[in-house]
Amino acid sequence: METAKNKSFWKAFIKKRLQKDYWVIIVKRRPWLKKLFVFLGSLAIALTVIAIGLFGYMYFYGNLKDSRGQPIDWDKIKNNDFKKTTH
Numbered sequence: 799m800e801t802a803k804n805k806s807f808w809k810a811f812i813k814k815r816l817q818k819d820y821w822v823i824i825v826k827r828r829p830w831l832k833k834l835f836v837f838l839g840s841l842a843i844a845l846t847v848i849a850i851g852l853f854g855y856m857y858f859y860g861n862l863k864d865s866r867g868q869p870i871d872w873d874k875i876k877n878n879d880f881k882k883t884t885h
Contacts, residue, residue: 862870
């Protein structure tokens with residue numbers, strides 16, 4: 799008999815806590831919080847798509863190349879006798 803009382807108490811307690819005004823037992827539903835979650839979710843998806851695109855580009859096209867198709871030699875640019883031009 800006591801377990802039935804205990805069960806009904808917890809059912810009433812949970813039902814009271816999970817009314818339409820609440821998402822979870824403690825967090826009250828607020829419009830700005832929903833907008834924040836949507837914004838952060840959209841931002842995470844957009845950044846993931848951009849990262850996948852950049853990594854895919856680097857995978858298929860490889861390193862940076864000069865006009866002859868050779869990989870850029872970054873040590874050559876560090877030399878003092880390298881002629882630097884501006885366009």
